[in-house]
Amino acid sequence: MTKEQAEDKIKRLTEELNHHNYLYYVQSEPEISDFEFDMLLKELQELEALFPExxxxxxxxxxxxxxITKKFPSVVHRFPMLSLSNTYSEEEITDWEARLKKLASGDLEYVCELKYDGVAIGIRYVGGKLVQAxxxxxxxxxxxxxxxVRTIRTIPLQLRGDFPEDFxxxxEIFFPLENFHALNNYREELGEPLFANPRNxxxxxxxxxxxxxxxERGLDCFLYGVYGADGVESGHFExxxxxxxxxxxxxPVKQRYIEKHTTIKGIMEFIHFWDKQRNDLxxxxxxxVIKVNSYQQQDDLGFTAKSPRWAIAYKFKTERVETILESVDFQVGRTGAVTPVANLRPVALGGTTVKRAxxxxxxQIEKLDLHIGDAVYVEKGGEIIPKIVGVNTELRQSGAEKVSFIEFCPECKAGLIRREGExxxxxxxxxxxxxxxxxxxxHFISRKAMDIDGMGAETIELLFKKGLIHDVADIxxxxxxxxxxxDRMADKSVNNLLQGVEASKQIPFERVLFALGIRFVGETVAKKLAKAFGSIDKLIAASFDELIAVDEIGEKIAMSIQYHFQQSENIEIIRRLRDSGLQFEMEVKELASNLLEGASVVVSGVFETVSRDELKKLIEDNGGKNVGSISAKTTxxxxxxxxxxxxxxxxxxxxVQIISEKEFLTLIGKA
Incomplete structure (x- = not known):
């Protein structure tokens, strides 16, 4: 392929992928499958590696x-990002609207929007391209x-249509609840502290x-405030x-996330609607948020020292209810982490009946000073399940039993331990x-691990109960x-299950490694380990220093990996899985050259010709190994x-030999 052909192909693939990204993430109307999208993306990645210019x-x-960004530089806003005046009072909204009528000339239109609980962001586009966030x-x-911000798929990297040259x-960037809950579920399995709420x-x-x-975390974003596009439209809604x-x-207008109104009655109806419906989002x-629609009237109304006069935010009161703590259960996760869960007298909260917190x-139990029978305050603020935030001690019964953390496992009666710093x-x-x-x-059979069709949590419980499986190798x-x-296992379902088991033998090594369930080894860490060592044998034999030399592998993860492989039972499971045909080596890719064979390379800084990602790929494509930290073994x-x-x-x-970007590219014949 000539350079001219490559440039044209890269341009066409970029346009095609941007188009399909917009259809999938913004319009929710995909035209091609995920597989087809991934194949196009892979083709573009390969072309960009060959023709980085x-x-x-x-x-x-x-x-x-x-x-990798070590420091986020400060940037002065071209247009100040002022905060809005807040109120919890409908009466103050009415007073605000009445004041505006006296100050503004002409009839007023108001735009009502949802107040997203996320992170405010300003994104600059020049020539239709994202240049800064x-x-x-x-x-x-x-x-x-x-x-x-470039990783958030709902934010376009290249615009379409009649956009302004520079604006x-x-x-607001936010964490969709489904993705937030999945992340916390995963952290809970690992025995790590849960994140408090989606916004933080x-x-x-x-x-x-x-x-x-x-x-990987799957953030999302709604964009709704345009600056520096004078003369395009006369009002905010338009x-x-x-x-x-x-x-x-x-x-979206159809879902009532944004509406235009002309009366205080319409504003209040919007507030009341979302106060009731917000838990379904x-x-x-x-x-x-309520804003004056007309840009001209916004200019006329102006600003106070801290906020615009033409906009105001109405904040919902945090939902809190009082109920009775009836008992406390202690649940054991796959890593052995023991989590206390409160059983409550059923109470309505956030549109659902809450029974547990x-x-x-x-x-947390000690901080709350909980007693059985206490009247407790419960909130539902972005948690996986509701949370007890306080106790009404005035209602505590005399002689109530204090809640204490258990000393022995509720399932197997082993004495519990608490590791230092956890x-x-x-x-x-x-x-x-x-x-x-x-x-x-x-965890082993889950979708992101071995993804075994026909087998779920209920099947695992049944097979374990019947004595058919005792560990993952028995599957x-x-x-x-x-x-x-x-029970419930007819010929067809059994055949589907066995076919799913057989198909899982083709799952690549990095996912098999993740499936093993080594503490602190999530999807990303498993990929990095698989790429760094290439096989389970080399990973098992790796020294502590070799482990922490891998990008993103710290002491805690390295110690966990070594502990896992020191257990003879785990080594035996790996042997049996290997004998069953699972993949414990990375697929050998054809290298562009072996010019860097045996070399360990550290990449640091910002580069002109190629990105850090492209440099790392070039290292691997030419037989080298990317490492995250410098040691005596670094080439x-x-x-x-x-x-x-x-x-x-x-x-x-x-x-260690220090070389420039140009010297590196010359070394591999890409200068």
Missing amino acids: FADENSPTKRVGGD VTRGDGTQGEDITAN EIRG TASGTLKLQDSSVVA MVQHAGEWGFKIP PFEIDGV SLHNAD AQHFCPNELGCPPQITGRME YHLQFDDLVKL YLVAGENMGPAKLEKATKLG
Whole structure:
């Protein structure tokens, strides 16, 4: 392929992928399958690696992340991001509307919008391309988080239609509840502290240094405020609709996320509607925002020192109810983490009947000073299950039993332990505690792990109860004659299950590694380990220093990996799984060359010709190994602009060869 052909192909693939991304994530009307989309994306990635000079900084391949940002620089806002005046009073909304009528000339139209509980963002586009994304900060200046924002698939990298040459659009990045709950469920399984709520988690996610982790979490965004596009539309509502034509995900009118009204009655109806319906939304809101629609009238009304006169936010009161604590259960997860759950007298909260609430750990129980029979305050604020936030001690009964954390596992009676620096208690009986055994098997067969069709949590429980499986390796020795005798297991369902088991033998190594359920080894870590070591044998044999040299592998993860492989039972399970035909080596890819064979390479800084991701791919394509930290075994440090002085000093001290981007590309024949 000539350079001209490659440039044209990259351009056409980019346009095609941007179009399908818009149809899938913004319009919810996909035209091609996920597989077809992934194949197009893979083709573009391969072309960009071969012809990096034609790779655009807003390429669809940037959606998967991978850029590492050590520091988010401060940026002064071109248009100040002022906060709104808040109120919890409908009377104050009425007074505000009455004041505006006296101050403004002409009839007023109001735009009512949802107040998304997320992170305010301002995104600048030049020539239709995303060039910068900045947080609110203090309203005058914020932080540049462009690399992380590029991973959010509902934010377009390239606009369509008649967009202005240079403008900014603002909105709110939020954590969809489904994705937030899935993340917390996963952390709970690992015995890690749960994230408090979607808003704080979205904010923390956007400040992560590794954009590939941001990409995996599945943040979303609505955009609804256009700045610097004078003369396009005369009103805010019309401008939002126009922005939708450029490819932005805007609040949908059909779902009543945004409406235009001319009376206080219409404003109040919008407030009352969403106060009742907010619990049915797939994301968190904490109120509604009312704005004057006309830009001219906004200019006439002006600003106070802190906020615009032409807009106000009505905030919903936090939902809290009082009920009785009847008892406390203690549940055991697959990692042995013991979680206390309060059983409550049923009470209506947030449109549902609440019977249980999270207590998280022993410290939370002690902090609340809980007693059985207490009148407790319960809130439902983005938690997986509702949360007890306080106790009405005035109603406590004399002689009430104080709630204490248990000392022994409720399932196997083993003595619980609490590791130094951790909040949760654990059952150490990994091999004999039933919920740990079945929990590991349920994790093993899950969709992101071995993805075994025809087998779910109920099937695992049944097979374990009947003595047909005792660990994950037993799954590959199930027999038709044994299964068909079980309740609800007819010929067809048994055949489907066995076919699913057989098909799972083709699952690649990184997912098999994730499926093993090693504590702290999630999807991302499993991928990095699989890529770094290439096989389970090399991973088992890896030293502590070799483990922490892998990008993103810290001491806690390294210690957990070594502990897992020190258990003879785990090694035996791996042997049996390997004998059953599972994949315990990375698929060998054909290399572009072996020029870097045996070389360990650290990439640091910002580069001109190719991105960090592309550099790392070139290292692997030419037989080299990417490592995250410098040691005496490091062969090269590829140094870009703004490289950290600590790495430079360490490399110099250890005598590691330091080469520039140009020297590296010359080394592999790509200069």
